[in-house]
Amino acid sequence: MQPILSVRGVSKTYASGHQALKSVDLDIAPGEIFALLGPNGAGKTTLISTICGLVTPSTGTIRVAGHDALRDFRAARRTIGLVPQELSTDAFETVLATVRFSRGLFGYARDDAYIERVLRDLSLWEKRDANIMELSGGMKRRVLIAKALAHEPRLLFLDEPSAGVDVSLRRDMWKLVHRLREGGTTIILTTHYIEEAEEMADRVGVINKGELLLVEEKTALMRKLGKREMVIALVEPMHSVPPDLSEWHLALEDDGHKLRYVFDAQAERTGIPSLLRKLADMGIGFKDLDTSKSSLEDIFVDLVADRSGAAA
Numbered sequence: 001m002q003p004i005l006s007v008r009g010v011s012k013t014y015a016s017g018h019q020a021l022k023s024v025d026l027d028i029a030p031g032e033i034f035a036l037l038g039p040n041g042a043g044k045t046t047l048i049s050t051i052c053g054l055v056t057p058s059t060g061t062i063r064v065a066g067h068d069a070l071r072d073f074r075a076a077r078r079t080i081g082l083v084p085q086e087l088s089t090d091a092f093e094t095v096l097a098t099v100r101f102s103r104g105l106f107g108y109a110r111d112d113a114y115i116e117r118v119l120r121d122l123s124l125w126e127k128r129d130a131n132i133m134e135l136s137g138g139m140k141r142r143v144l145i146a147k148a149l150a151h152e153p154r155l156l157f158l159d160e161p162s163a164g165v166d167v168s169l170r171r172d173m174w175k176l177v178h179r180l181r182e183g184g185t186t187i188i189l190t191t192h193y194i195e196e197a198e199e200m201a202d203r204v205g206v207i208n209k210g211e212l213l214l215v216e217e218k219t220a221l222m223r224k225l226g227k228r229e230m231v232i233a234l235v236e237p238m239h240s241v242p243p244d245l246s247e248w249h250l251a252l253e254d255d256g257h258k259l260r261y262v263f264d265a266q267a268e269r270t271g272i273p274s275l276l277r278k279l280a281d282m283g284i285g286f287k288d289l290d291t292s293k294s295s296l297e298d299i300f301v302d303l304v305a306d307r308s309g310a311a312a
């Protein structure tokens, strides 16, 4: 299937000399939810801005729904909805007028029924006649989403949708995203909340220092890189890990009451049976064993730390 978005060799060096993107390649399939994950300053907003034509890339090409994003900017832009991080809208206008205007901006005929549906989906219909300046922060955020959806985009960008948003709006937004996808919209979100990527995305891209470090199916990524850990609750607390246990690289926690062992769940030998045998041989008793899987957050932190270490 033709990708709805195709980014090839896109780099961006700002006038300050800062290189915010380093030869990024990325294909997005129609209908998928893609989370772009990265720490502050990683280049997420810059990448979105180049795709939306707000920032000119220094090198590379971008195609959106078959249109060249630079040469054929208007056609490409019409297929995109962008929910920016902050509201820069006509604060004195009413909700309805602002959202209607957004649709008109892209040359679409007025469609009151569609706009009503969007406002209802976002619980904004009751507020349609309110001035935007009178709305709470969460409601303003909903207006931003409504504006981005006003021209029925095929590709929706959500830049940090959860930043500064309360739990109920976050949940509403997740529901809306799933509903939009069911209707065929492709969604790309940037986030540094791993929970959000874990909850919503089909695929995850990790970006750090302008470099797209990896792009993977979320479930495959978690399976491949997932580590497991086992916590051993001791009968008697320890002052330090005995040298005879050094090969397992255990950490002592909870004032010496617990040993933590991190292992690779994919490895042929996890090291657990030998560790438990060794504990028995040494007469170290334990009350409980607890194993858990590492989350996407652990994976992400490991990845970014590895790369930073490698670059140093």
Ligand SMILES: Nc1ncnc2c1ncn2[C@@H]1O[C@H](COP(=O)(O)OP(=O)(O)OP(=O)(O)O)[C@@H](O)[C@H]1O
Binding pocket: 014, 015, 016, 018, 019, 020, 038, 039, 040, 041, 042, 043, 044, 045, 046, 047, 192
């Ligand atoms: N107009 C600009 N001129 C110069 N440097 C810029 C400009 N815009 C962004 N940068 C720099 O480029 C880098 C990437 O910024 P960007 O906003 O794309 O990161 P981000 O991943 O979106 O970060 P955040 O999560 O904080 O929003 C940062 O170091 C930032 O300071």
